[in-house]
Amino acid sequence: MIRRTLILAAAASLLAAAAPFSLAWGAKAGAIDISGAWSRPAPAGGNGVGYVVLANGGKTDRLLSASTPVAGRIEMHESMVMGGKAMMHARPRGIELPAGKTVAFKPEGLHLMLIGLKKPLKVGETVPVNLKFETSGTVTVPFKVQVTAAP
Template identity: 40%
Template sequence: MIYAAILSACALTLVSPASAHEYKLGDLTIGHPWSRATPPGAKVGGGFLTIENKGSTPDRLVAVSASFAQKAEMHETLTEDGVSKMRPLKDGVEVKPGETVTFEPGGKHLMFIGLAAPLKQGDRAKGELTFEKAGKVDVEFAVEAAGSSPKKQMDGDMKGMDHGSMDHSGMKQGQ
């Protein structure tokens, strides 16, 4: 019995604080907010997470803010005729009851515009999510390696998209 208790305690200490983290707000669970490390001089970064609605009524993510950027927006990447395009999600993102919405590379994602400094691997960057019904929740984005993905292989990676040279409208600078 004592041996089992010691093994359980040891197993708990092996859980890394850098592993997935989550936040709860009413019926919503926000899973593992993360971002990729950015190179020096980068003015934009991306944010990724999941939002699960365990309630019986829909809610909507209506705003995002980040202490490390001038502004934060919700975007979606679409591919039309082989060309990837980003568009802002001005009306936010609905999270229906019993569903999980995923913000990931190549799909819905957060854009951090006007970075105050590069995002460095291993850091935690403070942000805030605002929901229409549930209200506001403070989160920390775990900064992971540049090019990292929440899955071993992700078919919808943002390869070929140059976020570093796009302004907030999604247009390449200088166009």
């Protein structure tokens, strides 16, 4: 436990030195509460995923795009089963966030796809992801790299 805490603290201080973003596990963009952001371990050169919960306490908005310094680009995808086959569909126009509703990016549903990782994603690290909203602006959110969803 102590060892894990030390590793997290070391990662946090590195990230704090590199980029001025909040290290609290959550963020806010306008009236949108952003929480539970996590990613999975993945090798450099491969693709990673990102999951996050967006609770919109204001007017209808839209997640337009996302980016991160650790990958070439981020696409928004939705996983679904069609004809017994698991498929992923790109959502290039973004994701609508209806007023007063919560939209969860989660395994087997909506997810961020981090395409072309420039470095491996390791358990215990955090990955800064910029989320760009149509009316609520852009916010940088730390995504925790872990094996399973946050409790």
